[in-house]
Amino acid sequence: MGLGARSLHVSGGEPTLYPHLADLIREGDRLNLYTVLNTNGSLLTPDLAQDLVRGGLRSVIISIHGDSAEKHDAIRQRAGNFDEVIRAVEMLRELRDTSRPKLLISTQTIVTRNNYADLPGIIDLVCRLDVDAHGLSYIEGDFDLEHSLTMEDIGILRNEVLPEVVSRLKRHAFKNVILKWAAIQLVSRLYGGTIERRRDMSRGIYNGRRGDAGCRTPAGFVMILADGSVLPCNMVEYTDGPILGNVKTSRLEEIIHSERWLDFTRNGYDYCRNCPTHMHFHIPISANLRKLLPLARRNPAYEQKSIFRRLSEAM
Numbered sequence: 153m154g155l156g157a158r159s160l161h162v163s164g165g166e167p168t169l170y171p172h173l174a175d176l177i178r179e180g181d182r183l184n185l186y187t188v189l190n191t192n193g194s195l196l197t198p199d200l201a202q203d204l205v206r207g208g209l210r211s212v213i214i215s216i217h218g219d220s221a222e223k224h225d226a227i228r229q230r231a232g233n234f235d236e237v238i239r240a241v242e243m244l245r246e247l248r249d250t251s252r253p254k255l256l257i258s259t260q261t262i263v264t265r266n267n268y269a270d271l272p273g274i275i276d277l278v279c280r281l282d283v284d285a286h287g288l289s290y291i292e293g294d295f296d297l298e299h300s301l302t303m304e305d306i307g308i309l310r311n312e313v314l315p316e317v318v319s320r321l322k323r324h325a326f327k328n329v330i331l332k333w334a335a336i337q338l339v340s341r342l343y344g345g346t347i348e349r350r351r352d353m354s355r356g357i358y359n360g361r362r363g364d365a366g367c368r369t370p371a372g373f374v375m376i377l378a379d380g381s382v383l384p385c386n387m388v389e390y391t392d393g394p395i396l397g398n399v400k401t402s403r404l405e406e407i408i409h410s411e412r413w414l415d416f417t418r419n420g421y422d423y424c425r426n427c428p429t430h431m432h433f434h435i436p437i438s439a440n441l442r443k444l445l446p447l448a449r450r451n452p453a454y455e456q457k458s459i460f461r462r463l464s465e466a467m
Contacts, residue, residue, distance in 0.1 A: 155405060157183075163190040165378075174203040181208025188213065193240030194233055201240075205247050211256040212244055213287070217264075219273025227266055241281050256443065258434060260287030263342070264299040268309050272316040279324045284439035288342060290428035293390030294356060303354045306343045314340060327440040335435040358428040367430065370417040374408060382407050384416050387427045394421065 160180040167173055168191055180187040188211040189204065214237055218224035221234035228234075241257065248255040259278050261267065267274075271288075278286045294300045301309065318336050326332035343353060352358070367385075375383040380400035383389055394416060397407030407413060436444065 155408070157185060159186040159188060161188045161190065166192055166195065168195040168200065174200070174207050177204050177209050178207040186210050191240070192228070192233065193237040194230070196236075196240040196243065198243055201243050201247060205244075205252050205255060210254070211258065213258045213260055214240055216259045216261055216274060216277065218267055219270045219277050223267065223270055227264075238281070241283060245282060254443070256285070256439065257283045258285045258287060259283050260289060260434070262289045262291055263301070263309075264291050264294075265301055265305055266299060268301060268305060269313055271309075271313055272320050275317050275320045275324075278437055279320070282438045284437060284443065285434040286437050287432060287434040288339070289432040290353070290358065292386060292428060293426075295390075295426065297354075297356055300356055301343065301354060303351060306350050306354060309343055314342060321435075324437070326436065327438070331436045331439075331441065335437075338433055338435050353428075356426050358431060359425045367420065367424065367427075369429070370413065374404065376404075384413060385427070386429050387423045388421075391423045393423060 160176075160183075162173070162176060167189060170176070173189075177187050177189070187209050189209055190213045193214045216224060216234075216237055217227040218234070221232075224234040224237070225231050241259065244255065244257050248257060259281070261271070261274055263271070275286070291300055317339055321332065321336050321339065324332070326335070343350060345353075369386075370384040373385065375386070375389065376399060377383065377389075380398040381395045382397040382399060382404065383393075384396055387393060388395070394412065396410065396412050396416065397404075399407070
């Protein structure tokens, strides 16, 4: 594309509510974009899944918030969603295994006060489901610290929960020993660092100052909402941050080359210190290196480092 886009990440709300989703994926594939769908799995049917995959869908991300229906559904506040998620993963796995081997199936867990103790069970679950990768994300936009981990929680996570997670990963049959070692290294870093660093994270502070000179997001990421609003990063969506344009009234090229966009790229804004998106990561589960290598070049989430880059750092 003229703007240099490499990927199209379709999220929501719940994107499977959009009646023209398959058409959108096909258009993304026509433009040679790496297409990614982030869904809760509730409305994914066999016909829709097949249409999306045939249309060029390259990656699916489905959230799992607990290791059982009781725990997951309580967090999602939706009865039956755990079973929907399991069905969706199994449906996609069948497509991957029978006709689309390059389809990357990822699950993810946003680690909160309500589910961090369940991480060993969640790891067991995603290993049984044979997903390609599993993401562990820090909570975003929890400014009242209602769901964020406290210092006590972080201590329990580091001293009790993560060693058990590592134990479960050691028992899992990875494609090779390098991926196994890298997964263990990545997990072991969750909520790591100095006491002061952990204390900041318990307060929802992930960058120590306003702005982050190392943030790549506004330089290569654009979020477009359903009403056409154009945002430079995830945090702006959670706050009263600057909406830098609207594709219904201006060309996208004009918006991202505007002085306002460049100023945000250089200086960020007050909530940059509360942004953890650069810390999210995925660990390999059933994927092999050949399947992960393309993500080094075509990372579906530009604000995050690719799986392969994270693995490289862990090595």
